[in-house]
Amino acid sequence: MELLFFYIFAAVILGSAVMMVTRRNMVHAVVWMVITFIGVASLYILLEAEFLAAVQILVYTGGIVVLFLFVIMLVNLGDIYQVEWLHRQWLPALLLALLLVTEIGFMVWVGAQDVPAAPEQSEAILRGLGGNVETLGMALYTDFLLPFEVASMLLLVAMIGAIYLAKKRV
Amino acid sequence: MSGADLWSLAPLIVPALAGTLVMLLGGFNANRRLHHGLAVGALAAALLCVGMAYGTAPRTVTPLLIIDSYALFFLTLIYAATGLLAMFARPYLAVREKDTDAFYALLLFAATGMGVLACSNHFAALFLGLEILTVSLYTLIGYLREDSRSLEAAAKYLVLAALSSSFLLFGIALVYAATGTLLLNPAFRAIADLAPQFGQQAEAAWALAGGIFLFVGFAFKLALVPFHMWSPDVYQGAPAPVTALIATGSKGAVLAVLLRAVGPVGLGEIGGAAGITVLAVLTMFGGNLLALLQDDLKRLLAYSSVAHLGYVMVALLAGGVAGAQAMTFYVLAYVLTTLGAFGVVTILSSESPCEADSLAAYRGIGWRRPWLAATLAVMILSLAGIPPTAGFLAKVAVLGAAIEAGRLGLAIAMALASGVAIYFYLRVIVVMYMQEEEDATEASSLPSSFANAVALLVLVALVIAIGLHPTPWFEAVRVAVATILPA
Numbered sequence: 001m002e003l004l005f006f007y008i009f010a011a012v013i014l015g016s017a018v019m020m021v022t023r024r025n026m027v028h029a030v031v032w033m034v035i036t037f038i039g040v041a042s043l044y045i046l047l048e049a050e051f052l053a054a055v056q057i058l059v060y061t062g063g064i065v066v067l068f069l070f071v072i073m074l075v076n077l078g079d080i081y082q083v084e085w086l087h088r089q090w091l092p093a094l095l096l097a098l099l100l101v102t103e104i105g106f107m108v109w110v111g112a113q114d115v116p117a118a119p120e121q122s123e124a125i126l127r128g129l130g131g132n133v134e135t136l137g138m139a140l141y142t143d144f145l146l147p148f149e150v151a152s153m154l155l156l157v158a159m160i161g162a163i164y165l166a167k168k169r170v
Numbered sequence: 171m172s173g174a175d176l177w178s179l180a181p182l183i184v185p186a187l188a189g190t191l192v193m194l195l196g197g198f199n200a201n202r203r204l205h206h207g208l209a210v211g212a213l214a215a216a217l218l219c220v221g222m223a224y225g226t227a228p229r230t231v232t233p234l235l236i237i238d239s240y241a242l243f244f245l246t247l248i249y250a251a252t253g254l255l256a257m258f259a260r261p262y263l264a265v266r267e268k269d270t271d272a273f274y275a276l277l278l279f280a281a282t283g284m285g286v287l288a289c290s291n292h293f294a295a296l297f298l299g300l301e302i303l304t305v306s307l308y309t310l311i312g313y314l315r316e317d318s319r320s321l322e323a324a325a326k327y328l329v330l331a332a333l334s335s336s337f338l339l340f341g342i343a344l345v346y347a348a349t350g351t352l353l354l355n356p357a358f359r360a361i362a363d364l365a366p367q368f369g370q371q372a373e374a375a376w377a378l379a380g381g382i383f384l385f386v387g388f389a390f391k392l393a394l395v396p397f398h399m400w401s402p403d404v405y406q407g408a409p410a411p412v413t414a415l416i417a418t419g420s421k422g423a424v425l426a427v428l429l430r431a432v433g434p435v436g437l438g439e440i441g442g443a444a445g446i447t448v449l450a451v452l453t454m455f456g457g458n459l460l461a462l463l464q465d466d467l468k469r470l471l472a473y474s475s476v477a478h479l480g481y482v483m484v485a486l487l488a489g490g491v492a493g494a495q496a497m498t499f500y501v502l503a504y505v506l507t508t509l510g511a512f513g514v515v516t517i518l519s520s521e522s523p524c525e526a527d528s529l530a531a532y533r534g535i536g537w538r539r540p541w542l543a544a545t546l547a548v549m550i551l552s553l554a555g556i557p558p559t560a561g562f563l564a565k566v567a568v569l570g571a572a573i574e575a576g577r578l579g580l581a582i583a584m585a586l587a588s589g590v591a592i593y594f595y596l597r598v599i600v601v602m603y604m605q606e607e608e609d610a611t612e613a614s615s616l617p618s619s620f621a622n623a624v625a626l627l628v629l630v631a632l633v634i635a636i637g638l639h640p641t642p643w644f645e646a647v648r649v650a651v652a653t654i655l656p657a
Contacts, residue, residue, distance in 0.1 A: 146179075146232050150286060150298045153186055157279045157302055160193060161309030164272040 006046060013039035030068045037061045051133045178229045178237045180219035181245050182285045188212030189278035196271030206260045209274035213253035213281065220245045228653055233353060236291040243650035244288035244426040247502060251418045251509050252281040254625050258513050259411035261520035261619050266314060273313060280306035280415065284423035293342045293352040296427055300338070300391070303420055304331045310415070311408040323407025330400045334390030341383030348377035354431040358440060365441035381440055391424045394449055394483065395456035398476045402464075405472035406527065410519050413468060414512030417475050418505045425482060425501050429494060434655050436489045447487060447580060453480030454587035461594050468527040470594060471511060474553055477591060478504050484584050485568045488575040494651045496564075496571035499644065503552070503564035503636060510629040511549040514542050517622055529601050536603035543602045545626050552633050554595035555588055560636035 013036055020032035037060045044053035140148055176183070189212075192205050220242050223229075228238030256277055263269040279302060286299030308331070312324025346352055349360035361381050364374040386397065393401040405413045437443050457477030464470040482504070485497035518526040518535075526532070536543040552561035565588060572581040636643050 143232055144234070144294070146234055147294045147298050150295070150302065153279065153282065154298060154302050154305060156190070157276065157305045157309075160272060160275060160279075161305060164270075164276075164309055165312060165315060 002046060006043070009039050009042045009046070012036075013043070026072050027069065030065055030072065033068070034061050034065050037065070049132060051136050054133075174226065175229070175231045178223050178226050179231055179235070181216050181223055181237075181242070181249075182235075182282060182289065184216040184219055185212055185249070185278045185285065186282040188215075189275045189282065192271050192275040192278065196275070202260075202264070202269045205271045205274045206256065206269070209256045209278055210253055212278060213249050213256065216249045216281070216285075217246060217253070220249065230291065234292040234295040235286070235289045237289055238653040240430065240650045240653045241289040241426075243498070243646065244422060245285055247422055247505055248284045248288060248419045249281060251422070251505055252277060252284075252415065254509060254513065254629070255411050255414050255419075257619075257621055257625050258414070258516040259409075261622070262409065262411055262516050265520050266523050268314060273310070276306045276310050277415070280310065281419070284419050287423040288426045290427055291354055291430075293346070293354065293357070296354070296431075297335075297339065297342065299427075300424070301335065303423065304335065307331070307412070307416065307420065310412045311404060313409050313412065317407075319407040320409065321407075323404045326400050326407075327404045330390065334387050334397075337383050337390065338387030341380045341385075341387055344376045344380030344383060346380075348373040348380060354427075355434055358431055358435045362435050362439035362441075365439070368441075378441065381442060382445075385442060385446070388424065388428055389449065392421060392428075392479045393472075393476050394479055395453040395476065398453070398456070401476055402460075402469045402472040405475075406466060406468045410468070410512060410516040410525065410527075413471075414509060414516065417471065417508045417512060421475070421479065422501050422505050425497070429486065429497055430654050432486065433489075433494045433497075433651075437487055438489060443487060446483065447577075450480050450483035450487060450580065451583050453477065453483060454584060455590070456480075458587050458591040458594075461591070464594070465529050466527050467515060467529055467532065467598065468525075470529070470598070471508070471515075474591065474595075475504075475508060477587060478508075478553070480587070481565065481568055481584055484572050484577075484580050487580060488568070488571040488577055490571075490575060491651065491655050492571040492574050494655050495644075495647050496567040498647045498651055499567050500564040502643065502647065503560035503633075506629060506632050506636070507549050507552040507559075507561055510626065510633060511546060511553065513622070513626050513629065514546040514549070517542060517626070529598065532598070532602050533604055534602075541623075542626075545630050547599050547602065548630050548633060550595050550598050552637070554592050556592075558634060558637045560633045560640075563637055563640050 016032045016035035016039065020029045020036060023029040023032060037056060041053040041056040041061075044050075044056060188208060191212075192208055195208070196205065223237055224239065224242055226237070227242060228236065230236045256274060259273065259277070260269060263273060283299050283302030283304075283306060286295055286302065290296040290299055304327075308324055308328050311327050312321050314320040342352070345357050345361065348364060349357050351357050351360065361377045364371065364377040367374040368378055369375075389397045390400075404416065408416065432440070437446055454477050457473045457475075457480060461470050461473035461477065464473060478500075482497055482500055485493050485500055487493070488496065515526060518531070518539075532546075536547075548559065552559035555561045555565040565584075569581050569584060572578075572584065
């Protein structure tokens, strides 16, 4: 059953990824990217990493994609809506892609030789702690409360800086 | 986290809250004097909190932060430096009509970031502290938005600091993968244990690679040769008070966390001593030789600070308690001296909207502004390491530690490099006391603001007092270092 769903999601991811890179309209490509991201989030759920799935949806589909759309629409280069099918860098791109595929293929092939047994134990430990999201939440609000707060300050500083530099009159 | 924990953290919380408060007040009240006063007052209050935290030290607050007398020593140095900078900055910004709330808020946030660095005991705290500092610096460097040099410096710093942060982060990830801990000392000790097994165990390779990435990240932040390229451009382009912050507080904070992480284990144990020795020698000679070619005081001081970081690396390489003490003492002397030098540059740049950075602008200043020139001269002599100053004793301490550790070659290299440096330091003094040009006009003898004059006087007094009577300062350094490296 799990395997069946895995293949369905994998097909969705691969299919939408191919659609994404082949669209000539940038906005369409970004919408296909949303579907890829949702497919990846589904894979995370299959792996019982619910928190990661939620973050994937929130940050990538929610935040990053909207940012992409904003940039495409704000820059408004006109011809960006109809990009060329093959741009001039297709040869280096092809070589790099081939290199990457060989690399990943090699890793998978080597890794498949000694796949570790399914981590039953860690799953049991996680369940004992009350599940994925709960464990993460506990850690984040006890031991790591301080960096959590400090990180919010980091975002505040970035915001102040960006507003100061971009504002017309200070 | 308990109430007592919060009290120990007060030195970090006060500047952070004050920064937010300055921003909030900025929305309602355009009184510049208020923002400035609040920033300086908050840093003074933070110093008071540091004094109070000595009562509860050492205290580990969550696994991430440790408030011990070593951290408090550096917090004192950092907050005092930032407070003085905030004072120097006001006339500088006012003359450029840039005296706004955002500057003081960012300065306070940068102080918080440096404070987190000085207290961090964990890679997460280290990274967050460093990022708060650098993100504040991006804006502070580009604070004079209409000045293309300032913006250029900000853009350069943005790209390179982001790059170096990614090196640091990748290093942290590799070290975590190899050692399974993110606590600074256990992680470096584990690297030291794994290092001899290089070639037999996969973890050893990850640990070493992680260690190298970490060190490259640190080297970027500290501007060691060959990672120093950004430093002269950023020093020159940034507003003078911000340059002072980069040269003093930010270097001090990064060095504090570096020594805490590496000091107790020893660089030699980690297996990076050979590479870092080469880097230290390159840094000392590179910084000093390139400084010979500069006609711009800010660039000259940038290369000089590169060279000084090389001397600090000598102390780190010497290792042991003596090395750690020498390094801490050197940082103390270097921060006070550099602050004084940039204080004078800031005050001279506060008289007109153009930056007083070319050496030509200092021609004959010894006759027009005798007090300021004398201050700068003392600071330059201290940087050069001429006897009755703090800089001299700091160099002696580092040389002593290096010789004691049997690193004679390194000590000789340092002595030679310092010799080269005397030439360009003296050149600055000679220029200041040369015959002035025909068209020189003004003849005031006091710096524009009374508070700034007092601040400069205090710095001069400290630099000379440390040089003449170093015992209490050595004692303070000894107590601070004893908490991370028991003798």
